[in-house]
Amino acid sequence: MVCYEAQAFAFILHRYFPGRGDMLKTLCKGLLILSLPFWAMAQAATTVVFLNPGYTTEPFWVSYAHFMQAAAHNLGLGLTVRYGERDPQTTLAQAYEALQTTPRPDYLLFVNEQAVAPQILRMAEGTGVKLFIVNNTLTEAQSKRFGDAPDLIGSLIQNDEQGGYLMLKELIRQRSLQAPGQPIELLAFAGMKLTPASYLREKGMRRALAESPQVHLRQLVYGEWSRARAFDQAEQMIRRYPQTSLVWSANDEMALGAMAAFEKAGRRPGQDVLFSAVNSSPEVLRARIDGRLSVLVAGHFTLGGWAMVLLRDHADGIDFTRYGGRERQVQALELIDKAQAEKLLKFGAREDYRVDFKALSARGKPDSYRYPFSLKTLLP
Numbered sequence: 001m002v003c004y005e006a007q008a009f010a011f012i013l014h015r016y017f018p019g020r021g022d023m024l025k026t027l028c029k030g031l032l033i034l035s036l037p038f039w040a041m042a043q044a045a046t047t048v049v050f051l052n053p054g055y056t057t058e059p060f061w062v063s064y065a066h067f068m069q070a071a072a073h074n075l076g077l078g079l080t081v082r083y084g085e086r087d088p089q090t091t092l093a094q095a096y097e098a099l100q101t102t103p104r105p106d107y108l109l110f111v112n113e114q115a116v117a118p119q120i121l122r123m124a125e126g127t128g129v130k131l132f133i134v135n136n137t138l139t140e141a142q143s144k145r146f147g148d149a150p151d152l153i154g155s156l157i158q159n160d161e162q163g164g165y166l167m168l169k170e171l172i173r174q175r176s177l178q179a180p181g182q183p184i185e186l187l188a189f190a191g192m193k194l195t196p197a198s199y200l201r202e203k204g205m206r207r208a209l210a211e212s213p214q215v216h217l218r219q220l221v222y223g224e225w226s227r228a229r230a231f232d233q234a235e236q237m238i239r240r241y242p243q244t245s246l247v248w249s250a251n252d253e254m255a256l257g258a259m260a261a262f263e264k265a266g267r268r269p270g271q272d273v274l275f276s277a278v279n280s281s282p283e284v285l286r287a288r289i290d291g292r293l294s295v296l297v298a299g300h301f302t303l304g305g306w307a308m309v310l311l312r313d314h315a316d317g318i319d320f321t322r323y324g325g326r327e328r329q330v331q332a333l334e335l336i337d338k339a340q341a342e343k344l345l346k347f348g349a350r351e352d353y354r355v356d357f358k359a360l361s362a363r364g365k366p367d368s369y370r371y372p373f374s375l376k377t378l379l380p
Contacts (some may be wrong), residue, residue: 164204
């Protein structure tokens with residue numbers, strides 16, 4: 001189309017400005033060269049919409065989106081992030097809008113938070129938009145019914161069960177060093193019953209519990225990922241179980257809420273009661289550094305960025321399933337020590353992750369290649 005427009009423009013110049021052939025040819029060539037990059041960008045731009053289930057003020061999901069934006073920029077993808085504000089109906093409305101808008105995005109990324117995946121998969125039928133799930137994928141029952149959806153190209157999740165297990169095992173180890181041979185009382189804060197990540201982290205916690213007969217789980221509550229809710233729940237639980245020495249939490253907000261309640265009751269986090277958490281918000285990283293938080297598991301804020309690499313390859317005609325499968329779980333959740341917490345805190349402050357996402361592509365790689373999606377890529 002650019003060539004036709006340039007030729008038409010050249011004809012007009014020759015028709016009405018005869019005798020200036022060389023100058024006109026040079027001008028036309030210049031216009032053509034200048035136009036090509038813009039035309040190529042308009043034609044080649046790959047667009048992605050991410051339905052972020054969190055609040056716009058929620059540290060984990062904000063950092064998650066920032067890492068995605070860094071990856072998208074590096075990879076030449078056009079990324080739009082929509083926040084659901086922890087309301088599944090808002091997320092579904094945003095999905096409908098993205099799937100019906102003109103032009104539609106090339107890819108729609110979403111999280112199966114509060115079981116929204118089946119509705120989104122039904123909405124997407126016949127739209128031509130490719131779907132990808134991150135962090136919380138289809139449940140076993142959902143997968144039997146919707147797992148073969150033609151527009152669902154893949155999923156990428158973290159090792160939630162292992163993360164929940166590692167947290168409690170490390171809490172028990174540290175408490176056993178403090179008080180060898182003593183019985184241990186535990187309180188636990190899970191997220192939401194309908195969220196696979198919450199269920200799996202709880203499952204991992206219970207696996208560690210089954211291996212530790214000296215630990216007594218006094219109560220498990222569902223804090224719904226909320227600091228305020230966990231604070232209120234913890235205030236009641238402290239009075240009911242004053243001998244509590246371990247608090248296991250499935251995310252950072254609940255851990256910080258519970259910690260505040262124990263501090264209000266005169267307990268000392270990191271000393272007479274040990275806390276664990278998941279995520280890498282600045283506040284929880286500082287708590288890990290100063291010792292108020294004894295155990296931290298983090299790293300899955302990177303999954304959206306790693307998903308951008310897979311979508312870039314897919315858009316470029318590379319079958320990423322050859323390099324690890326269509327549905328993949330990565331060991332994203334790792335125990336974070338104080339030195340690693342300090343590094344992650346610096347990344348959060350400047351939001352410059354210095355990752356060459358293009359170099360992670362499977363382009364030109366042998367079939368044995370596996371995408372190096374882990375914290376080691378971020379924290380070499």
